């Protein structure tokens with residue numbers, strides 16, 4: 001698991017070295033905590049014998065130093081641990097986003113959301129709540145056992161045996177007990193996120209068809225399952241706390257018995273008796289974090305697996321996409337397209353566009369026209385064939401998403417660096433007189449269908465203003481769902497948008513076909529029928 005974590009960090013050696021810092025601070029903080037209790041015990045016992053105060057000075061300074069060191073080094077440990085955890089999360093998050101923009105097929109949106117939020121947060125927990133405390137606690141237990149053995153060997157062995165039970169056996173058992181429910185927890189959380197996202201998105205249809213109660217019931221069912229799984233892990237954690245206290249109590253009583261015998265036999269100075277009793281108590285505080293660490297370990301193991309799966313490079317990613325030859329903005333030969341895991345939709349497609357040429361790609365609904373566009377754009381890997389495509393390609397997707405933010409931010413999807421003036425010019429080039437700060441609502445609910453379409457087209461306009469002319473525009477049903485006048489208006493806008501660019505337009509609209517130089521017709525027999533007009 002640690003190797004997977006380090007591999008995810010993309011700089012494993014540096015991350016491993018960086019981990020040594022919080023571990024070192026953690027060891028010093030915990031040694032200080034245990035040492036504080038031991039030295040305090042000695043000091044109290046010795047002070048009770050009323051020696052000259054100078055005899056106590058070193059111990060008094062020691063208690064103060066250890067008290068301060070415990071807090072200071074604990075703070076540094078937290079700081080260094082979180083530094084690494086957040087750095088790791090940031091790196092993995094960027095890799096996850098890159099992978100997502102490579103266009104691989106996605107999981108449910110809620111599940112995806114929980115992978116890039118909850119699962120990535122869990123990676124941070126792995127560093128802060130598992131690796132650092134477990135490694136530093138192991139050091140401290142050994143150090144305390146050795147130190148106590150020097151005072152009273154039997155008490156030292158008792159402490160090591162008790163620590164083995166409290167720090168190894170019980171957390172291992174906790175991990176086993178909670179194992180299945182921890183795995184279920186991760187799955188249930190992402191299912192809940194999925195269901196919640198689905199219900200939120202489809203609420204109007206659910207209410208309209210009276211299916212809202214059933215949907216809410218399903219949601220409540222997942223919620224109840226989640227509560228049961230949460231309760232299971234909480235029970236395990238509570239049980240472990242109780243068993244650890246029993247274990248600590250047994251070690252303290254045992255230490256007092258062997259210590260008293262040693263004092264009676266004259267082999268142990270009585271002032272050390274308090275040290276034997278208080279050291280296991282201090283160690284309890286350190287060890288008590290371990291069952292929780294074991295539970296976190298189980299939870300993060302599932303999360304780590306899911307994140308690793310998310311950012312695993314997908315096979316065959318758009319290998320056949322090449323730069324275009326000069327003067328040919330698009331040349332695709334022997335192209336076969338289809339969705340990963342599905343049947344080929346179109347095979348043997350040859351498509352060549354000259355500069356400035358307007359080509360309509362038409363065919364029955366569902367034949368795979370949009371899939372061709374997504375393949376040309378590199379979102380879906382081609383199943384066969386080669387694609388040579390220009391650098392400057394503008395793409396208008398069939399259902400170009402309108403984000404729930406301002407008009408200006410929606411326009412800037414086309415060119416992040418666009419200034420206010422370029423945004424204004426892009427909006428006026430699509431005849432939209434919207435204020436830049438106007439909010440467009442979820443899925444563009446606060447604008448009309450025609451306006452949403454023009455807003456999407458304004459991204460092509462702003463990209464041209466910022467980065468220069470396009471060589472090729474790929475437009476997927478630009479006039480879909482629009483009335484005749486609005487469709488004519490959108491067509492006019494597109495025509496004057498990039499006059500010299502080659503255009504591949506997917507359409508069912510005869511007027512759009514009429515405005516093109518050539519029509520490429522696709523037919524169900526998976527054949528290209530008419531390359532000419």
Ligand SMILES: Nc1ncnc2c1ncn2[C@@H]1O[C@H](COP(=O)(O)OP(=O)(O)OP(=O)(O)O)[C@@H](O)[C@H]1O
Pocket residue numbers: 339342345363364365366367368369370371372398
């Ligand atoms: N993201 C996806 N994952 C898997 N299959 C998909 C995906 N998107 C579309 N499909 C399937 O691919 C096939 C072709 O869809 P596509 O959208 O390319 O057709 P189309 O010719 O553009 O249709 P239309 O004219 O109705 O828009 C359909 O059977 C569709 O169900």
